[in-house]
Amino acid sequence: MQLSDRRAIVTGAAGGMGRATAERFAAAGASVAVVDIDADGATATAAAITDAGGEAIALPCDVGDAAAMQEMVTAVVDAFGGLDILHNNAGIPMEATPIDEVELSTWERMLRVNATGVFLGSRCAVPHLRASDAGVIINTASTAALRPRPGLSAYVAAKGAVVALTKQLALELAPAGIRVNAIAPVATDTDMLDAFTSATLAREEFAASIPLGRLATPDDIAAAALYLAGEDAQMVTGTVLEVDGGRDL
Numbered sequence: 417m418q419l420s421d422r423r424a425i426v427t428g429a430a431g432g433m434g435r436a437t438a439e440r441f442a443a444a445g446a447s448v449a450v451v452d453i454d455a456d457g458a459t460a461t462a463a464a465i466t467d468a469g470g471e472a473i474a475l476p477c478d479v480g481d482a483a484a485m486q487e488m489v490t491a492v493v494d495a496f497g498g499l500d501i502l503h504n505n506a507g508i509p510m511e512a513t514p515i516d517e518v519e520l521s522t523w524e525r526m527l528r529v530n531a532t533g534v535f536l537g538s539r540c541a542v543p544h545l546r547a548s549d550a551g552v553i554i555n556t557a558s559t560a561a562l563r564p565r566p567g568l569s570a571y572v573a574a575k576g577a578v579v580a581l582t583k584q585l586a587l588e589l590a591p592a593g594i595r596v597n598a599i600a601p602v603a604t605d606t607d608m609l610d611a612f613t614s615a616t617l618a619r620e621e622f623a624a625s626i627p628l629g630r631l632a633t634p635d636d637i638a639a640a641a642l643y644l645a646g647e648d649a650q651m652v653t654g655t656v657l658e659v660d661g662g663r664d665l
Contacts, residue, residue, distance in 0.1 A: 417443075417444050417445030418444040418445065418642065418646045418647070418648075419441055419444040419445045419446035419501075419642075419645060419646060420444075420445035420446075421445065422441075422445065422446040422447070422500040422501055422550075422645070423446065423447045423449075423492070423496040423497070423498055423499050423500050423501070424438075424441050424446045424447065424448050424449065424499075424500065424501035424502070424503065424645070425448075425449045425451055425488075425489070425492055425499065425501070425502050425503065425537070425541065426438040426441065426448060426449070426450060426451065426503045426505055427451045427452070427477070427479050427503065427504055427505050427506035427533070427537060428451075428452055428479075428505040428506030428507060428556075429448075429450040429451060429452055429458060429461050429505065430450070430452035430454040430456075430457025430458050430460070430461055431454075431457055431461075431606070431607065432604070432606035432607065432634050433505060433556065433601065433604060433606065433634045433637040433638065434452070434461075434503075434505045434506070435450075435457075435461045435464075435634065436633075436634035436635050436637065436638035437503060437505065437634075437637065437638040437641045437642075438450050438461055438465065438472065439461070439464065439465055439468070439470075439638070440635075440638040440639070440641065440642050441501070441503075441641075441642065441645065442465040442468070442470030442471065442472055443468070443470060444642060444646070446471075446500075446501065446645075447471040447472070447496050448462075448465060448470070448471065448472045448473075449472070449473050449474075449475055449488075449491075449492040449495070449496070450462040450465070450472055450473065450474045450475070451474075451475050451476075451477050451479075451488060451506070452474075452476065452477070452506070453476060453477065453478050453479070453506075454476075455474070455476035458474040458475065458476060459474040461474065462474035473492070473495055475488050475491060475492070479504075479506045479529060479532075479533030479536065479537060480528040480529050480532050480533050480536070481536075482536055485533075485536040485537060485540050486540050488540075489537075489540040489541055489544065493544050498544060498547060498548065499541055499544040499545060499548065499551075500545070500548040500550060500551060500552065501551075501552045501553075501554070501645050502537055502538065502541040502545065502552070502553045502554070503553075503554045503555075503556075503641060503645070504533065504534040504537045504538065504553065504554070504555045504556065504578075505554075505555075505556040505641075506529065506533050506556075507529060507530045507533075507556060508525070508526065508529045508530060509571070510522065510526060510568055510570055510571035511567075512565070512566065512567030512568060513567050513569075514567060515569045518569055518570055522570055523569075523570040523573075526570035526571055526573070526574045527570070527573070527574050527577070529574075530571070530574035530575060530577075530578065531574040531575075531577040531578055531581070534555050534577075534578050534581060535581065538553055538581075538585060538596075541553070542589065542592075542594070545589075545592075545594050546592050546594065548594075549593070550593070550595075550647070550650070551589075551592070551593060551594035551595070552594070552595050552596075552597075552644065552645050553582075553585065553589075553594065553595070553596040553597075554596075554597055554598070554599065554641055554644050554645060555578050555581070555582050555596070555597070555598040555599070556578070556598070556599055556601070556637075557575045557578040557579050557582070557598040557599065557600045557656060558571070558572075558575040558578075558600055558601060559600045559601065559602045559603075559658060559660045559663050559664055560572050560575055561575035561576040561578065561579045561600065562579070562600055562656070562658065562664050563663065563664045578598060579598055579600075579656055582596055582597065582598040582654065582656065583654050586653040586654030586655075587654065590653060595644075595649070595650070595652065595653040596653055596654065597644045597649070597652060597653060597654065597655045597656070597657060598655070598656045598657070599637060599640050599641060599644070599656075599657050599659055600656050600657065600658045600659065600660065600664075601632055601636075601637050601659050601660070602622075602626055602631070602632050602658075602659065602660035602661055602663045603622035603623070603626070603631050603632065603663075604631060604632040604633065604634065604636070604637060606634060625663060626660070626661040626662065626663050627661060627662030627663065627665065628661035628662055629661070630661065632659055632660070632661065636659055637659055640657050640659045643657075644657065
């Protein structure tokens with residue numbers, strides 16, 4: 417199998433893209449740590465994986481909490497004997513809001529979860545990824561970082577930081593053989609999408625703006641993550657893979 421004997425962390429894996437990716441990784445042979453602030457959701461994802469014959473553990477964690485992230489990574493390494501893949505996927509949405517109405521608390525929360533969480537995950541995982549013969553970091557960015565939409569200033573800034581950090585880490589960690597890439601999903605058919613919609617930015621508008629004519633699905637994103645995690649992408653690093661149905665053309 418494509419990820420046989422690999423040990424992976426997927427954050428934000430209680431549902432949506434994260435759950436689909438955790439399940440895809442496990443089906444490909446990886447041992448998967450299902451990480452989410454939603455402990456019950458993480459447990460449900462891990463149970464679905466084990467029921468299907470895979471190996472998974474569930475760990476509740478706030479990705480914006482430095483101490484909690486270190487404890488989580490240490491627990492995963494203790495459980496699996498090492499770490500090969502980190503998928504920094506956890507993120508939160510933003511309701512479309514004009515810049516002059518965006519609260520400072522909203523700005524800070526967007527950066528804490530969507531950008532600082534990626535930094536903390538990477539910082540904690542890298543010492544263990546150095547010991548792997550094929551260390552991989554995958555970060556979930558967004559097409560919004562590449563082609564912004566009105567009203568998403570804090571979200572776009574956070575996801576733009578993810579893109580920049582991905583490229584920086586790809587360069588910095590290449591001598592250690594660690595590949596670092598990002599996925600930029602277009603609007604994806606998950607519960608989180610509803611938080612982006614408003615009277616002026618509806619779900620139907622998102623779908624209509626995509627040349628292939630539909631929203632992405634969690635499985636679309638999981639397939640991209642599996643490719644980036646595996647040997648088929650062994651010469652791919654510093655890339656932002658746009659899973660966007662042509663949205664960014």
